[in-house]
Amino acid sequence: MNIPVNFLTWIMAFLPIIVLIVLMIKFHWGATEAAPVGLLITIFSGLLVYKADITTIAVESAKGIWSALVILLIIWTAILMYQVGDEAKAFIVIKEGMSKLLPNELLLVLAMGWIFESFLQGITGFGVPVAVGAPLLIGIGVAPMYAIVIPLLGQAWGNTFGTLGAAWDSLTVSAGVQAGSLEYYRAAFWAAVFLLVWDFVTGIIICWLYGKGKAVKKGLPAVLVMTIIGGGGELVLSQVNTTLSNFVPAVICLVVLMLMGRMKMYRDEWRIEDSKIMVRTESTGETLDAPKDMTLVQAFVPYVLLSLMTIIVLTVAPINAFLSKVQLSISVPETSTGYGFVNAASDAFSPIVPFTHASMFLFLSAVIGLAYYKKHGWIQAGGTKAIFGRSITMTMPSGMAVIGLVIMSKIMSGTGQTVVLSQGIAGVLGNKYLILAPFIGLLGTFMTGSNMSSNILFGDFQMTTSSLLGVNAPAVLGAQTAGGAIGAAVSPSKIILGTTTAGCLGKEGEVLKIMLTFTIPATIAIGLFLFLVFGL
Amino acid sequence: MEKKSFWKTNAGALTVAFIITMIGFTLILLGVNHGMNGLATGGFAAVVVAMLISPIKVFIIDRKN
Numbered sequence: 001m002n003i004p005v006n007f008l009t010w011i012m013a014f015l016p017i018i019v020l021i022v023l024m025i026k027f028h029w030g031a032t033e034a035a036p037v038g039l040l041i042t043i044f045s046g047l048l049v050y051k052a053d054i055t056t057i058a059v060e061s062a063k064g065i066w067s068a069l070v071i072l073l074i075i076w077t078a079i080l081m082y083q084v085g086d087e088a089k090a091f092i093v094i095k096e097g098m099s100k101l102l103p104n105e106l107l108l109v110l111a112m113g114w115i116f117e118s119f120l121q122g123i124t125g126f127g128v129p130v131a132v133g134a135p136l137l138i139g140i141g142v143a144p145m146y147a148i149v150i151p152l153l154g155q156a157w158g159n160t161f162g163t164l165g166a167a168w169d170s171l172t173v174s175a176g177v178q179a180g181s182l183e184y185y186r187a188a189f190w191a192a193v194f195l196l197v198w199d200f201v202t203g204i205i206i207c208w209l210y211g212k213g214k215a216v217k218k219g220l221p222a223v224l225v226m227t228i229i230g231g232g233g234e235l236v237l238s239q240v241n242t243t244l245s246n247f248v249p250a251v252i253c254l255v256v257l258m259l260m261g262r263m264k265m266y267r268d269e270w271r272i273e274d275s276k277i278m279v280r281t282e283s284t285g286e287t288l289d290a291p292k293d294m295t296l297v298q299a300f301v302p303y304v305l306l307s308l309m310t311i312i313v314l315t316v317a318p319i320n321a322f323l324s325k326v327q328l329s330i331s332v333p334e335t336s337t338g339y340g341f342v343n344a345a346s347d348a349f350s351p352i353v354p355f356t357h358a359s360m361f362l363f364l365s366a367v368i369g370l371a372y373y374k375k376h377g378w379i380q381a382g383g384t385k386a387i388f389g390r391s392i393t394m395t396m397p398s399g400m401a402v403i404g405l406v407i408m409s410k411i412m413s414g415t416g417q418t419v420v421l422s423q424g425i426a427g428v429l430g431n432k433y434l435i436l437a438p439f440i441g442l443l444g445t446f447m448t449g450s451n452m453s454s455n456i457l458f459g460d461f462q463m464t465t466s467s468l469l470g471v472n473a474p475a476v477l478g479a480q481t482a483g484g485a486i487g488a489a490v491s492p493s494k495i496i497l498g499t500t501t502a503g504c505l506g507k508e509g510e511v512l513k514i515m516l517t518f519t520i521p522a523t524i525a526i527g528l529f530l531f532l533v534f535g536l
Numbered sequence: 537m538e539k540k541s542f543w544k545t546n547a548g549a550l551t552v553a554f555i556i557t558m559i560g561f562t563l564i565l566l567g568v569n570h571g572m573n574g575l576a577t578g579g580f581a582a583v584v585v586a587m588l589i590s591p592i593k594v595f596i597i598d599r600k601n
Contacts, residue, residue: 032550033594036587043584055573058580062564065557065583333568393542396551403557404587 003050003339003416010424012045013417016408017447020492024509025516031492031508035404042408046415051338059335059343060414064407066330067350071127071402071449073359075497076395078131081302081366082501083387083394088373089290090299091139097296098140102261105271105278106210106219110226113137113150114206115250115257118162118230121155122250123310125163126450127497128358129155132303134502146277148498148511150206152489153518157199159451159485160191161234161246164314167451168242171481174459175473183474188238190478192245194438194526196231198486203227205518211272218270222260229253291378298376302369309361323355341416398500401508402449402493409447418447418457426465433469434535435527437462437476441483442490442523449493454484472534479530483523490515549593556586 003009016038023034046052085091102108116136117129133151138144160167168188171177177184203223207215233249260266273280297304313319329351336342354360370387373379379387412418422440426433440462444454458480466476488494492508495515499505542548560582567576 030594033591036591039587040584054577054580055568058564058576059568061580061583062561062568065561330565331569332565392551393545393547396547396554399554400550400557400587400590403554407583407587 003337003341003420005420005423005427009049009417009420012049013412013421013424015045016041016412017443020408021512024492025513026509028509030506031401031405031496032398032506034509035401035408035492039404039408039411042411042417045417046337046411050341050415050417052341052411052415053335053337056335056337056343056414057411059332060410061407062330063332063349063414064410065403067410068399068403068406070350070352070357071406071493071497072395072399073352073357074126074128074362075131075398075402075500076391077359077362077366078128078497079394079501080387080391081132081306081362081369082135083391084302084366084370084373084379085135085299087383087387088294088299088369088378090294090302090373090378091135092290093294093296093299094136095140096290097299101258101296102266103269104218104261104266105275106207106215107222107257107261107266108140109137109142109150109210109277110203110206110219110222111257111261112140113142113147114154114203115226115230115253117151117154118158118246118250119254119307121158121162122247123163123307123314125159125166126358127494128362130494131497131501132306132362134498138502141278141280143277143279144502144504145507145510145514146209147502148495148504149514150209150277152494152498152511152515153202153205156486156489156519157195157202157231158246158250159445159488160195160481161238161242162250163452164247165243165245167455167481167484170452171455171459171477174456175463175477176460177463177474177477185239186474187477188242188245189235190475191481192231192235192238192478194478194482195485196227196235197526198482198522199231199234200224200227201518201522209277211275215272215275221265222257225260226253226257229256294376294378298372301372302365305368306361306365309364310358313356313361320356324353326355327351327353335414337415339416341414341419343414394500394503394505398496398505401496405447405493406449409449409453412447413457418444419461422458422461422465426461426469431469431471431535432531433465434471434476434479434531435524437466437530438479438483438486438523438526439520441480441485442487442519445484445487445491449491451481451484451488454487455481458484471530475530475534479526482526486519486522490519546590546593549589553586553589556589557583560586 020038023029117133120129130151134147137147207219230249230253234245237245329348334345444457462480466473495508560579563579564576
């Protein structure tokens with residue numbers, strides 16, 4: 001690769017990201033409108049500054065559309081599942097039932113917005129916790145904006161070791177770290193340490209959002225216990241088995257939190273009346289509408305099915321191997337830019353395994369849930385048609401935004417803009433680059449929508465740069481993936497999942513603004529720690 | 537009040553954009569895998585046009601009305 005890393009190439013690579021953020025935050029554009037502008041800048045930059053030809057750009061666009069389809073399948077099926085529950089009025093039952101089970105409203109919000117999302121991240125990932133969590137939180141009375149913010153925060157810490165360690169594996173492969181080596185476990189240690197702290201911070205932020213200092217005081221014991229089990233458990237298990245290091249603690253957290261609801265400090269009804277995240281409405285009208293004979297367990301049927309199917313398919317190896325036989329992929333040719341930046345050909349680019357894909361579990365859960373609700377008479381005649389109609393109307397607007405964002409990231413990656421972006425930062429800053437190392441991870445997830453993709457994109461770069469600078473490479477890799485996990489809370493693709501299922505599409509900028517105030521300081525804090533410990 | 541046709545709503549316009557994108561995607565793949573660069577370029581142009589439908593609708597067409 002002979003791409004010159006200078007101010008022009010660097011600023012042109014950074015421009016689409018800056019424009020995207022400014023349009024969404026400053027001018028309140030929705031992602032559907034902002035993404036095409038960022039995309040156009042990326043295309044022009046690719047053609048004129050990075051000397052890519054139109055074929056390279058077209059191939060990267062096709063890769064982007066294909067990769068976006070994987071995300072869209074999840075959005076579509078998650079919305080279908082939400083619409084099924086909504087039509088059957090299951091969310092009213094969930095609201096009433098969960099309020100009785102966890103009378104402490106703060107604990108209820110922590111359970112539905114943090115612990116359940118951690119559990120879903122442990123088994124599925126790919127934005128499912130956000131898409132599923134947002135309507136559930138609305139169901140218990142959380143304002144739509146915060147019903148998006150809380151799951152985005154809640155799922156983030158599980159991104160690296162969640163989904164059975166997919167993002168972690170991609171980091172070690174990309175960085176060339178041999179599984180089981182000393183370096184491997186040291187990197188896992190640092191990643192888990194940073195994520196443990198972020199897990200704790202997440203719990204505290206959710207309490208703070210609910211009711212500032214008073215809620216933090218009330219929620220602190222629960223947050224501490226959940227962090228010790230969740231983040232702490234992940235830290236311990238990361239030194240034994242990285243594949244299960246998030247999943248096992250997340251399941252234990254779910255059980256322990258429900259038990260905590262029976263403890264003296266949380267078993268009585270408690271809430272902050274003027275909590276800014278809650279919508280206080282008289283529930284008399286809704287209660288009348290709730291199906292009288294539907295129990296809480298019955299209301300949760302699609303979610304129980306989702307959890308069971310995912311756990312069985314992902315953990316029972318013979319079933320997984322059998323269902324993984326069918327794969328769908330596209331074939332792409334080799335392309336190169338005028339600067340000699342080569343993208344390898346692939347006969348099976350980014351294969352989708354439909355029968356083990358999260359969208360399949362969501363779809364089956366939704367359809368079986370629909371049949372179950374219908375059998376019990378909770379979905380009336382014409383309800384099925386209405387469910388599918390509303391699902392289509394809700395899903396299409398988010399589709400184009402996701403496609404635009406993913407194409408943008410693919411063109412940036414395929415024309416060398418992403419590499420220039422990170423090399424420029426490292427080249428200018430020297431050892432101080434450590435401060436921005438986790439931010440690079442966040443940037444990767446922001447652009448691609450996935451901790452895994454961020455690690456694929458920047459894993460090798462972080463390894464090479466830390467080796468060149470003579471700093472602790474495992475700690476830098478840990479910071480990269482921790483930054484990437486935290487970045488899962490600001491990725492526009494994930495935010496759209498929430499705004500779509502929460503029914504406030506177009507408000508992505510407002511959500512992003514809130515999320516950046518938490519995530520940027522977190523990555524800088526990790527970076528400062530790295531610099532102070534390893535860079536001085 | 538008269539009910540607005542689905543195709544005239546924002547969701548309708550974006551459904552059209554999505555269909556055009558998928559056609560463009562197919563043309564790109566056909567073009568690059570069969571050495572027909574013109575077809576791939578046409579597909580790419582279709583994708584770009586589809587991406588611009590939403591901003592044009594929101595900031596130009598809807599503002600005029």
